[in-house]
Amino acid sequence: MACVRCLALIALALFLCIPADIRAQAREADALDLTLRDVLRGRDVPLAKAAHRLAEANVVLVGESHDDPDHHAAQLQIINSLRLSGYPVAVGLEMFQHREQQILDDWVVGNLSESDMAKAFARNWDASWPLYRPIFEYCRQERIPMIGLNVPREITRQVARQGFSSLSREQMGQLPPVVCIVDPAYEAFLRRVLGTHAGDGEFNKFCEAQLVWDTAMAYYAGEYHVSDPERTLVVLTGSVHAWKPAVPAQLRKLHPELSSLSVLPAESGVEPGRITPKDADYLYMRGG
Known part of the structure; x- marks a missing residue:
């Protein structure tokens, strides 16, 4: 596994050295290599064919393991395939706080250097x-809006350690409207996906932190769509947030008029055969 990861990182480094116009051509061809498993129908679909259905959704959540280069390559292919199919897209980011949106706007229009963006990231x-x-460069090259969806990380860390009730009035003011009530179904979902056996007290705080995260991302995703309804918002986020009981469920509560699709990597912590349409709409994998 270590060797595979090293090869992937080497390939990524080589990719970054290729001129932008050649990289764009490579991406257009590479978009055909990604295969999606339609969870409901139990069949594999080339990305080029699935793109039309993805574009019908207002929000498409594409899960990732944050340190996996293959997952980021797949996310880029999905974004690129939608654009090549003629659909306007925007990219939502778990990795950026909503309050730093101006940085993303400056990046997309070319008013921010890469070194400054790396520091902001x-x-x-x-x-x-x-x-x-590569995803950020592509969005800048194609003038694709990038949207920060997250809350200050110190807030979610504090909730995970001390619980939602520990937040001060000032900290609450940094959040969108959040009702942090962990229901049994949400807790069961997290235990199933993460395989945790933590004690009830500590795990409940963790659930609250995850719920704050999910709700905030759903809120900001919905708010963006209201402001720019013609674009499909492709949300890049950790896989645990992309499962249907997570951000998609909060999106339905906050914006029931919006539709969403959940796309998870095939290796999402649960055996693919045990993932049902209640969990995700598609799984992504290489090849056929």
Whole structure:
């Protein structure tokens, strides 16, 4: 597995050295290599054919393992395939706080250097900018809007440690409208996906943090769509947030008029055969 990861990182590094116009051509051809498993129908569909159905949704959530280059390559292919099929798209990011939207706007129009964006990315997320760089470069090249969907990370960390009730009035003011009530179905979903056996008290705080995360991303995704309804918003997020009981469920509560589709990597912590249409709409994988 380590060797496979090294090869993927080498391939990514080589990809970044290719001129932008050649990279674009490579992406257009590579979009044909991604295969999606239609969970409801139990069959594999080439991305080029699935793109039309994806574009019918207002929001498409594409899950990832944050450190997996193959997942980011697949996300880029999905974005590219939608654009090549003639559908206007925007990209929503778990990796950026909503309050730093101006940075993303400046990046897309070319008013921010890569070094400044790398610093902003590290401030918002971590040091994994090289893994996300091809997606960011592509969005800038094609003038695709990028939308920050997250809340300040110190807030979710505090909720995970001390619970939602520990937030001050000032901290609550940094959140969109959030009702943090963890119901049994949501807790069962997280236990199933994460396989955790943590004690009830600590796990409930973790559930609250996840729920704050899910609700905020759903809220900001819905707000963006209201402002730009012609675009399909492709949300890049950790797989646990892309499952239907997570962000999609909160999106239905906050914006029942919007439709969403959930696309997970085939290796999402649960055996593919046990993933049902209640969990996701598509699984993505390489080849046929």
